[in-house]
Amino acid sequence: MRGAKSAKWVAGAAVIALAATACGGSDSGDEGKKSTSGQPAGYVSIDVGEPQKPLMPADTNESNGSYVIQSLFTQLLDFDDKGEIVLTNAESVESEDSKTWTVKLKAGWKFHNGEAVTAQSYIDAWNWYANVDNKQQNAFWFSDIKGYADVHPEKGASKSKEMSGLKAVDDTTFTIELSEKVPYFNYKLGYATFAPLPKVFYDDPKAFGQKPIGNGPYTFEKWTHKKLIQVKAFDGYQGPNKAANKGIQFKNYSTVEAAYQDVLSGNLDMIRQVGPRDLPKYKTDLGDGAIEQPYAAIQSLNPAFYSKTFKDIDPKVLQGLSMAIDRDTITKTVLNGTRTPATSFTPPQVKGNQTLDSDILKFNPAKAKELIKEGGGVPENKISIQYNADGGHKEWVTAVCESIRNATGVDCVGDAKPDFPTDLEARDNDEVKGFYRGGWVADYPVNVNFLKELYHSKAESNNGRFADKEIDELMAKGDKADSLEASVAAYQEVEKALVDKMPAIPLWYYAINGGHGKNVDNVKVDFHGDLELTGVTTK
Secondary structure (H helix, E strand, O other), X not given: OOOOOOOEEOOOOOOOEOOOOOOOOOOOOOOOOEOOOOOEOOEEEEEOOOOXXXXXXXXXXXXXXXXXXXXXXXXXXXXXXXXXXXXXXXEEEEEOOOOEEEEEEOOOOEOOOOOEOOHHHHHHHHHHHHOHHHOOOOHHHHOOEOOHHHHOOOOOXXXXXXXXXXXXXXXXXXXXXXOOOOOOHHHHOOOHHHOOOOHHHHHOHHHHOOOOOOOOOEEEEEEEOOOEEEEEEOOOOOOOOOOOOOEEEEEOOOOHHHHHHHHHHOOOOEEOOOOOOOOOOHHHHHHHHEEEEEEEEEEEEEEOOOOOOOOOOOHHHHHHHHHOOOHHHHHHOOOOOOOEEOOOOOOOOOEOOOOOOOOXXXXXXXXXXXXXXXXXXXXXXXXXXXXXXXXXXXXXXXXXXXXXXXXXXXXXXXXXXXXXXXXHHHHHOOOOOOEEEEEEEOOOOEOHHHHHHHHOOOOOOOOOOOOOHHHHHHHHHHHOOOOHHHHHHHHHHHHHHHHHHOOOEEEEEEEEEEEEOOOEEOOOEXXXXXXXXXXXXEO
């Protein structure tokens, strides 16, 4: 998502957000009038479900909440449509040794309440995010910073409120000292979890999460839970992605099919992802409004290693299950040719992507049976795949189960949760019974983002609780490399080692197959497959 956007779990088959490459002023129109779709004149609407958590940058790592967070907050930098860094709130982010980084902010930036965005706005926010007492999902993202262990010890309460590695030089300059050098650290700063916070946040964080005040291109207007979130263009915004419309409505739908029908009827402007049922005809239905474009994301099956099914499982069993999935047929038929079978754990659009020299991602029923038998079999000879029913996943989950059943004799069933937040809560609370559907989109365009953030033993998004000392050590080696290129190469070795560990079963790479109705123009897609909402105009 992103032009900075976040390492995120994807609700459906695509993610939408605001990218730094969009620009423009305000659209014309009367504030008080309503459009034909019922939204205020000049506003645009998109299908985005209920966020899992309150709207706080470091407590959001799923696509629904991230769409809104990225409309309300802007971090130091973002990425263009090719995955290259674009400076937003930062004037510069530099380091001579990959260990100490100096950040200079652009002057004149304001929060939506008029407070100046300063170096201290970032330092205070990062210290709060990282503090174990505040229980933020993305606290792990700050673990590179010196002093993180004091605010976030492995056990117990925080020993300090501040990380020693963060120091303000003046109002618009601060330094970040890391515990060890991290050549790709500046790329990580493009994730929305690094956004600053205004002083009012600390008065009542819980209340703030319901009515956030950010520094992004839009200001918060209202949140009608499980129905609608509405934001308004911020006239005082200083970034390169200034809103070209008057505001956005993020509208909640129980199914992607219902959202699609509203696009056709003019009651919704944009849909992130068309469901499998409508894929064969959406290009005809939407005409010039149809969108199809690959982006940096991957679908996978992730074992819950704490579950009765996969606790102490031999990786050979998982390799066998992987080889029992006919990716070619499923992507061509059920998914109507809109996905590409995976050849690695990372998508093609990120630095370091490689085709793995292994047969584990190739359909081979005979070998699948053999590996499962060698590994001791599947407990009770049955597996389940948890997914969210509101994301258009039922058809392909059913097809994957049929492929596994036919190839190996292992029974396989879908475990549908009614919506994405419910699915995520089950993962967070270690309630997954077998596999869960993992859809991950790039936060930054480096292979590390698809490896460390998902498979390091302490990673917040490692919901399968995969833990392997050898993998952690290989990742540490990559983090200490002398250059970005060397770090990327080291993580390629991590990925090769994952073949023997099987923390997940890669399925296919994503493409956005969405579109827009006739009431909007200038709908573009960024590197992450997000619709650049700030650039969308109304007719």
